[in-house]
Structures are given as structure tokens and as C-alpha cells.
Amino acid sequence: MYIMKDEIPSCMLEFPMDSSSFKPSTLFDLFDLFSAATTPPPPPPSSSSSSDRLLNIPSTPNSSSDTGDLDPFNKHKLKPKNKNIKRATQPRFAFMTKTEMDHLDDGYRWRKYGQKAVKNSPYPRSYYRCTTAGCGVKKRVERSSHDPSVVVTTYEGQHNHQSPILPRGSLSPSISTSAALHPPSLLFQHQQYTYTYTPPPPPPMEVVRCGGFEPMFHCFGQERRRIGGSSPSSASFKDHGLLQDMIVPSSSSSSLHILKEE
DNA sequence: CGGCTTTGACCTGCGC
DNA sequence: GCGCAGGTCAAAGCCG
Numbered sequence: 474m475y476i477m478k479d480e481i482p483s484c485m486l487e488f489p490m491d492s493s494s495f496k497p498s499t500l501f502d503l504f505d506l507f508s509a510a511t512t513p514p515p516p517p518p519s520s521s522s523s524s525d526r527l528l529n530i531p532s533t534p535n536s537s538s539d540t541g542d543l544d545p546f547n548k549h550k551l552k553p554k555n556k557n558i559k560r561a562t563q564p565r566f567a568f569m570t571k572t573e574m575d576h577l578d579d580g581y582r583w584r585k586y587g588q589k590a591v592k593n594s595p596y597p598r599s600y601y602r603c604t605t606a607g608c609g610v611k612k613r614v615e616r617s618s619h620d621p622s623v624v625v626t627t628y629e630g631q632h633n634h635q636s637p638i639l640p641r642g643s644l645s646p647s648i649s650t651s652a653a654l655h656p657p658s659l660l661f662q663h664q665q666y667t668y669t670y671t672p673p674p675p676p677p678m679e680v681v682r683c684g685g686f687e688p689m690f691h692c693f694g695q696e697r698r699r700i701g702g703s704s705p706s707s708a709s710f711k712d713h714g715l716l717q718d719m720i721v722p723s724s725s726s727s728s729l730h731i732l733k734e735e
Numbered sequence: 736c737g738g739c740t741t742t743g744a745c746c747t748g749c750g751c
Numbered sequence: 752g753c754g755c756a757g758g759t760c761a762a763a764g765c766c767g
Contacts, residue, residue: 585740587759600758604738613758 567627569617581605581632583612594618605634 583601591598596616603610610630617623 584738586761588741589757589759592756598757 565627565629567625570624570626571620571622572624581610591615591618596621603632605632608632608634 582604584604585599586602587600588597589600594615595618598613598615601612601614608630610628610632612629613625613627615625617625
């Protein structure tokens with residue numbers, strides 16, 4: 474069993490089970506569903522735009538709007554007081570991936586802004602931020618102390634833009650090495666990507682509770698479910714992408730653990 | 736030279 | 752109040 478430490482939210486909700494309408498094409502589509510299921514009724518419209526609310530992204534955390542007229546050279550020393558509010562409104566979800574790579578290529582450009590040693594873990598935790606201007610999405614990447622081959626990735630926020638590698642298409646070395654070689658990999662919000670998600674029927678769309686509080690979702694389709702216990706045919710089993718490495722440590726079947734956070 | 740990583744320092748929240 | 756741990760910043764260095 475994999476403990477997500479503080480990643481475990483107090484408000485994990487079960488996933489919508491309506492498979493007929495459940496056709497996410499990306500992990501962030503899944504995340505949208507999470508948000509829809511977990512987002513409380515919107516507060517009275519005030520300062521935040523509707524798009525911000527829709528994206529569930531507070532208006533530019535750590536930006537000058539939060540820090541007011543802070544000296545840019547000192548703003549990191551005077552954090553906004555409403556950190557609790559920020560934490561409460563920043564949606565997060567985490568998933569575990571079995572990979573040797575520390576930083577999965579999900580189609581977005583990330584900038585590493587920090588690394589910290591984690592208590593009770595010999596492996597450091599890395600902090601990444603989306604490099605797109607105005608996009609405050611962050612992610613944390615850490616290797617499981619229980620299984621070094623497992624990487625726990627925690628996303629915080631939602632991208633408000635397309636994947637920056639899309640317009641360049643095949644010209645991008647990233648898309649060529651990740652998308653081409655790893656079809657259903659972590660290329661979130663790739664409208665042009667052609668892998669098809671086949672929603673599992675309601676029963677397979679099970680929520681696996683690990684340790685009594687971790688909802689685990691079988692949220693990927695046939696391709697993902699092929700990788701596990703079922704005997705994959707060599708013809709259809711040609712996906713060796715990153716998602717293929719996603720595991721369920723506590724479950725016998727292969728699937729992806731997505732831990733909705735708030 | 737621009738973008739990225741590394742790394743030490745700083746800040747904040749939380750438990751005792 | 753204090754100490755610890757997590758999260759963030761930005762200077763410095765690296766690299767293509």
C-alpha cells in the first residue's frame with residue numbers, strides 16, 4: 474500500500490459512475506470530472522473571473538495580485554496571508570507511475586523551482602511549475618520510498634492553455650519522443666491526439682479503496698487495462714508508453730491511481 | 736544568450 | 752513559544 478502522506482485529502486470523493494457520459498480523453502478531463510464532483514457551489518461572483526472559477530484556479534497565486542504592491546524582490550518573503558484559502562481552492566490530484574524517469578513528459582513545459590528532501594523517504598521531492606505565462610499549474614514529483622520504481626506525481630491546478638508542444642507538432646522533440654513513442658502517455662489536453670478512451674462499464678469503473686481511504690480509479694480504457702492481468706495480444710499490445718507503466722501497487726490489476734485532492 | 740536546474744535560505748503551518 | 756517539515760524563492764551555474 475502506498476501512503477500519500479499529506480497528499481491524502483480529507484475530502485476525497487468518489488468518481489461519477491455514469492460511464493455513458495464519462496469520456497475523458499485526457500487526464501485533465503478526468504480531473505475536470507473530479508472538479509465537477511467536488512467543487513462546491515460557486516461563491517457569489519466577486520473578483521474572480523468565471524474562467525478562473527471554471528478552471529478552479531485562483532487568480533495567479535503568488536502573483537502580484539496576491540501580494541499586492543509588494544516589492545518584487547521581497548514578495549517571496551511576504552507570502553499572502555490567505556494561504557489557507559489558496560490551499561482550499563487549488564484542486565490537486567495525484568497518481569502513481571511506475572517508471573524510471575523522474576520527470577514524466579506530459580506535453581507541457583515545466584520548470585523546476587525547488588527540490589526538498591522528504592521525511593521518511595530517501596528520495597527528494599521535486600517541485601515543478603508550468604512555464605506558460607499565466608498558468609499557475611504546479612506539480613510535485615517524488616519517488617516512493619516503498620518502491621523506488623514508483624513515481625508519485627501530484628498536480629495542482631489546471632492548465633488554462635493548450636499544450637505548448639502542440640502547435641509545433643512533429644517538430645517538437647518532446648512530441649516525437651513522448652507522443653510518438655508513448656501514444657497514450659501523459660499528454661494532457663491533447664486535442665489532436667488520437668488515442669481513444671473507452672470508458673469501462675460501471676462495474677469495472679470501480680473505486681478501489683486502499684487502506685480504507687484511498688479511492689483508486691480504473692480510469693483508463695482498454696489500452697490501459699490490457700497491460701495488466703489480462704493476456705495482452707502481441708498485436709494490440711504495442712503501447713509501451715508511460716501510462717503503461719502506471720501501476721496499482723495494492724491491486725492485482727493494472728490501472729492508474731488518481732487521488733483527487735482539494 | 737536564453738532557458739533550465741541546482742541549491743541554500745527563507746517563510747509558513749502545524750504539532751507538541 | 753519552539754522546532755520540524757513542507758513549500759517557495761532567486762542567485763548561481765550549466766547547457767544547448
